[in-house]
Amino acid sequence: MKLTEAKQQFISSWGAFGTNWGINRTMAQIHALLLISPDPLTQDDMMEELNISRGNVNMNIRDLLTWGLAERVILPGERKEYFSAEKDIWKVVKLIVKERKKRELEPMLQLLDKLEEVEGDKRDKSIKSFVDTVSSIKKLGKQADKTLDTMVKAEESWFVGGLMKLFK
Amino acid sequence: MKLTEAKQQFISSWGAFGTNWGINRTMAQIHALLLISPDPLTQDDMMEELNISRGNVNMNIRDLLTWGLAERVILPGERKEYFSAEKDIWKVVKLIVKERKKRELEPMLQLLDKLEEVEGDKRDKSIKSFVDTVSSIKKLGKQADKTLDTMVKAEESWFVGGLMKLFK
DNA sequence: TTTTATTTTCAGTAAGTTTTGAAAATTCAA
């Protein structure tokens, strides 16, 4: 397969992958493009490579910046802004985990704390069923939270090299 | 907080949570409703509780069945079909991981295998950058695949009780 | 059978999300 085709396939499937995970397609595609690009790119480069409008590039690149997945690069003597992506995939994963944990898992756990204290007789079966479900989700969620904290602090080698041996 | 209100909040935030993860809101809401319900429910019950149409309930309940997250329950002497959800949250997580791994991670890894073999001189910097990125994603992906396999086979206690002590 | 209850399907519509493109704002150089 030729590089041009391979790039296109990578970008398009990274985009499709993203949509399954609640990430908008263009954001994922821009990210993919920056990941495989040896040098930083301008917004015009991205418009051209991905055939999308200026506004679209601009909005999505700024989302990538807030996630920490891309950064602005100023090239001396150049007027335009350039952008590049974090290339260390383990760092990328950690950034995403950190952000989603903060945005989704933590608020969910807070809510579950409140819901667990629903008023009423715990022997009533609808109350019992509700509280049991909420508690068990909370328990697992809290554990997931801790595990992800550890992961976010860890080196890639922890994951790739060390972890699995112990659990075979 | 009253049970009725607590239920509504749970259902609505479970639905919102789902949409962030590529799961349609109604499917997540039906799932939430079944999770907290002490007894199996009919499609009419769900229509009423969630204020949605018959067709919508029917399509989404059937998706839940194919994911293994809900099951049909036949009550003797009753004409209507009833549905209930798997209440063991650890099992729920494992079912979801299993399905998404199959649908998303595995095809992605297959694609990366192909893309890694792009033709051309590996010293060319655009080729090198592409291959390096693809390889490092593949490496991490393969490891994630194995880790998830182990997780899918594991008991909840492995996760909640045993795992973390070792990595503190 | 025929009738009645229940479930399933799916075309059309509605709702939600993403994208465009042109205008406004900003930045830099002359």
Next chain:
DNA sequence: TTGAATTTTCAAAACTTACTGAAAATAAAA
């Protein structure tokens, strides 16, 4: 300053996905 290059914004349009509701199919009862 002024003007050109560049970035940002956002209302409207395009696209995508989800939902409705009525009709068709199926299953159970009479």
